[in-house]
Amino acid sequence: xxxxxxxxxxxxxxxxxxxxxxxxxxxxxxxxxxxxxxxxxxxxxxxxxxxxxxxxxxxxxxxxxxxxxxxxxxxxxxxxxxxxxxxxxxxxxxxxxxxxxxxxxxxxxxxxxxxxxxxxxxxxxxx
Amino acid sequence: xxxxxxxxxxxxxxxxxxxxxxxxxxxxxxxxxxxxxxxxxxxxxxxxxxxxxxxxxxxxxxxxxxxxxxxxxxxxxxxxxxxxxxxxxxxxxxxxxxxxxxxxxxxxxxxxxxxxxxxxxxxxxxx
DNA sequence: CCTGTTGTACGAATATCTTCGTAAACAAAT
DNA sequence: ATTTGTTTACGAAGATATTCGTACAACAGG
Numbered sequence: 001x002x003x004x005x006x007x008x009x010x011x012x013x014x015x016x017x018x019x020x021x022x023x024x025x026x027x028x029x030x031x032x033x034x035x036x037x038x039x040x041x042x043x044x045x046x047x048x049x050x051x052x053x054x055x056x057x058x059x060x061x062x063x064x065x066x067x068x069x070x071x072x073x074x075x076x077x078x079x080x081x082x083x084x085x086x087x088x089x090x091x092x093x094x095x096x097x098x099x100x101x102x103x104x105x106x107x108x109x110x111x112x113x114x115x116x117x118x119x120x121x122x123x124x125x126x127x
Numbered sequence: 128x129x130x131x132x133x134x135x136x137x138x139x140x141x142x143x144x145x146x147x148x149x150x151x152x153x154x155x156x157x158x159x160x161x162x163x164x165x166x167x168x169x170x171x172x173x174x175x176x177x178x179x180x181x182x183x184x185x186x187x188x189x190x191x192x193x194x195x196x197x198x199x200x201x202x203x204x205x206x207x208x209x210x211x212x213x214x215x216x217x218x219x220x221x222x223x224x225x226x227x228x229x230x231x232x233x234x235x236x237x238x239x240x241x242x243x244x245x246x247x248x249x250x251x252x253x254x
Numbered sequence: 255c256c257t258g259t260t261g262t263a264c265g266a267a268t269a270t271c272t273t274c275g276t277a278a279a280c281a282a283a284t
Numbered sequence: 285a286t287t288t289g290t291t292t293a294c295g296a297a298g299a300t301a302t303t304c305g306t307a308c309a310a311c312a313g314g
Contacts, residue, residue, distance in 0.1 A: 008301065016215045026261080043303050045262070050301090064310055065261065075227075078216050082228055085212065088139050089205050091147065094232035098225050099245050100202075101209055105221035112246050118226050119239050119246075135271065153291080170273050172292070177271090191280065192291065 005072050005080050011051055013037070014044075015070055015077065018057070023069040132199050132207050138178055140164070141171070142197055142204065145184070150196040 007015055017032050018024060030044040048068055051057045058071040090097045107115075134142055144159050145151060157171040175195055178184045185198040217224045234242075 010302070012215050016218065020218065039302095040304055041260095042262095042305080046264095046303075047301095049263080061262095074216075078224075078227060079231060081212060081216055082224070083231070085208060086228065086232065088143050089201075089208055091143065094228045095234055095238040095241060097205075097209065098228050098242055100205060101213070101221045101225050101228075102242075102245060102249060104206060104210070105213065107222055107249075109250065111222040112250055114222060115225055115229075116243065116246055118229060119243055122229060122234075123236065123239055137272070166272095167274055168290095169275080169292095173273075173294095174271095176293080188292095 005056075005077050007051075007056060007072075007077070010047055011056060014048060014051065015056065015072070015074075018068065018070040019074045023060075023067050025065050025067060027065075029068070132183075132204050134178075134183060134199075134204070137174055138183060141175060141178065142183065142199070142201075145195065145197040146201045150187075150194050152192050152194060154192075156195070 013033065013036075014029055017029050021028065021032075026045045026048055027041070029048065030039070030041050033039060033044055048057060052059055052068070056070070056072055057068045059069065060067040086092060086094050086097055102115075140160065140163075141156060144156050148155065148159075153172045153175055154168070156175065157166070157168050160166060160171055175184060179186055179195070183197070183199055184195045186196070187194040213219060213221050213224055229242075
């Protein structure tokens with residue numbers, strides 16, 4: 001029984017911040033959010049409260065200032081969104097997505113090597 | 128000046144169909160949509176009308192039965208969504224996304240070769 | 255204490271997306 | 285001509301997401 005994680009755009013931004021920082025207060029999240037977005041503090045607060053209700057975040061409310069933390073793993077969320085994207089936007093072809101991702105995000109040589117190695121491992125497993 | 132394409136979930140499904148089929152009537156789109164989704168005909172119609180207003184679709188209304196066609200390219204839309212995803216969900220690392228995409232979508236040997244070749248070309252260009 | 259600051263809770267306004275009922279236009283069939 | 289079926293147009297209801305004003309509690313410094 002796998003949860004159907006479906007964060008909205010705004011929720012994803014907040015999750016991203018929490019995945020990076022780990023447990024944080026609303027103010028901390030808000031301050032980072034502000035750098036790329038116009039938003040009032042209570043807006044961020046409300047958003048995070050709703051995310052808590054939905055189960056996307058967990059929180060420690062023992063102190064006055066509550067501490068929030070992501071309650072869904074980055075990996076699982078990534079996989080979920082990735083699959084949907086491959087399906088609807090890339091018509092099922094992961095290869096297509098991979099090449100486009102490589103094409104536009106000039107990767108370093110190190111990264112390319114990393115990927116190449118990954119490819120080799122995959123091929124070994126297949127045989 | 129680049130348009131900010133931001134189709135919703137439902138709009139993406141319709142775009143996907145139009146990218147596949149090319150110019151189509153509402154009914155044709157609707158029939159495909161129905162296979163994977165519960166929806167009334169007028170719902171699909173309205174959706175496509177709104178997409179037309181937004182500029183996502185263009186249409187030929189010269190005959191009674193209008194013909195709709197995607198007005199945003201698959202490539203540009205893919206790139207846009209991909210970038211956003213890499214940014215918010217993969218924290219900027221395209222490599223990360225690539226490896227996860229490969230890991231879960233067991234690709235054929237042919238596809239792996241294709242990607243490998245692509246990697247080589249990229250590396251050549253970089254030097 | 256009082257006062258200003260910082261925090262949460264609540265609820266409502268706004269915006270946006272999704273769905274569909276109903277009407278009107280039109281064409282084909284009877 | 286009347287009926288039947290297909291289509292678009294319009295508008296409104298329902299669902300969901302986003303934003304923020306206001307109230308109130310906790311706390312720190314004077």
